[in-house]
Amino acid sequence: MSNENWLIYPTVDLFVYDLADGIGQNEDKISQNRELFLQKIYGDNISALQREQLKQAETETSDYIELLKNPNTAEFEPPLDGYAYPIKLGDTYAIQFDFSGNRELEEDKLLAPKEIDCLESLKQQVISRVNSPATIGQSWFISGQLTADDQDALTTAKNCYTKLNLFPNAVWDRDLQTEGQFLGANFYELWQPPGDKGNISQNHHVLICLFPYNSGQSILVLSKAFEEFYTHLIILFAYRNKVIWAYTQSRQLKVRLKDSSGKIQQFVNQLLAQVNSPTVDLKELQKNLVDFLTISSAYASNISGLEQQENTIKTNLINYQIRLKTISQKMGTDAKDFKFMGKFSIFVKDKYVWQVESDNRSLSGGLRLLENAIQTIEGIIEIERAKSDRTLNVTLGAVGVGIATSGVYASVYAGQIKSAQNLDVNTVFWSSIGWGFVAGALGAIVLIAIGKKWR
Structure with missing residues (x-):
């Protein structure tokens, strides 16, 4: 078997994001969000103390709140070598699951090469802890060290991608978005974006990081510099997933607005027929006015929601770009070190931002049509009343x-x-x-x- 099927200390990380307190959500819904997030940390065995501790932690006035104190992680039960690190970023819960298999006390066993087939079982162990699906989104981060100086990083990354089986109908050449080097490690980002039906579960994303062998230099030394990197990564992925989530929300709103547009056109056609008839039925007009006002309220609410999602996409895209610069400036030797991850920004500008702006412009016309129809009906009713x-x-x-x-x-x-x-x-x-x-x-x-x- 070639060494491209082996890694030293293969580790699987999953970053999961859930909505903590959305716009318009009441206290009952916020409590429900908190409960679902607690299940990701503790499973079904949640104590009253743990609920209260999380609730108290959320009261901190900070955009980055560590939800567990002393220690700030929840360790996996022995002999598993893993932990859960939960935080709150503004209105979003985030949790990092880190798992590398069974705990090894001896360094020789810990750093012994392992077949990358183990990635599948590592992945399944992490998935079993997530419980309810992520409401905003999730990203995978796979890391490990090459086992020899002549081991081909690209081939090894492809093999990791195949063994992980994360994406449906996975195709490396199609799913690979970008690749580059940072702090000496090779990075490969792969992504299958969700379709335009607004299904966030179709979003699949993984970043593979392979450390060089460096003539046997310990990965524990190499990865030490990455401790700060994880903090940046959990924030970067939060912005990324928030952008994609907002776009899927906008697709659902667009479907509802397009459906309403068809009903509006039907109502308008009926109104024209009534106006042109020899006699006017005042009761029928009053009923039409109620129908128009009802659909107008729902339509205006959906248009407002579409505008909110557009703003969410733009805001989080800017934050994503700023975080990329921050990572490069604080951790890189060159300001452009981590810029290869900026391809996502280009995609969002060209597709997501443009599409939602276009939808807002075109679908807002339905609101003006409704307003004109309502004014017309009100005018006819006033004339009939005057008569x-x-x-x-x-x-x-x-x-x-x-x-x-x-x-x-x-x-x-x-x-x-x-x-x-x-x-x-x-x-x-x-x-x-x-x-x-x-x-x-x-x-x-x-x-x-x-x-x-x-x-």
Whole structure:
């Protein structure tokens, strides 16, 4: 077997990111988020003390909070050589799982070459601890030392990728995004981005780091310089995964907005048919107004959400670029040392940012169409109400004239009752009604004529 299938101290790290407190989430939802994250640290055996300690740790006013104190890691149970390191970055939970197999007390056994077939079992052990899937995303980091000076790093990395079996239908040449050297180690970044259906579980990402053999120099010495690197890496991957998560959220919003756009167009077509009909059904218009207001509220909320995701993508992309510079400046010998990881920034600018900006521009038009339709319906309803008010006023006016005339006629005859003993009361009553009706009819004609004149 070639030495390209062997590594010294192969180690698997998984960085998992979960939403801690999203926009609009209440205390119950935030507590649920905390509980799910605690399960990643302790499994199902969570004590009340551990819940309270995590809750208290979150109250710190810092963008980088270590959620465990003294020690700041949760060690895997013996004989496993691994730990979980949980932190909180702003509104995001992050946890690093580090695992390299069984603990070896003797350095010779610890640093003895191992077949890279072991990477599969290391990966499965880590996955078993994650419990619920990451809500924002996750990234893998695979590291190890070459076993000889003449061992080919590229071939070894390809073999690691195949044995890990992390990606569905993995193809090295397609999935390789970038490669470079940093602090003497060879890096290979591979990624399968999620599709445009908004499924974050389709996001697969791994960074493979292979230390040189250096004539047998201990990997423990080589990796010592990487202790600070892990701190930068957990932050860098957080920004990266937040960008991808925000884009998948925007794809879900786009689907809902496009579906609403179709309904809006249907409503508008129905409205045009109603407006052009000989008679207008006021009740139907009022029902349409309620429907338009309902869909308008949901549509505006989704447009606002799309804008928020656009801002999230842009903000985290900037933070990702700044962190790359920070890593190079603080750890590299050259300011450009870690810049090979900047290919992700180019991809995000060219695809994610451009796409979401374009969606925002095109889909915002539906909101303006809704606003115009609502104003149109409200205007028609006001016109119809005004017509109804005029008809009512004409009727009331005619009745008023009739009643007044009847009253006058009845008063005249009432006066005659005192002087004419033989006056028939029934005649007086029906005569007043009759004259009132005639007067009311004449009044209605006059009021209608006046109304037509002033329309």
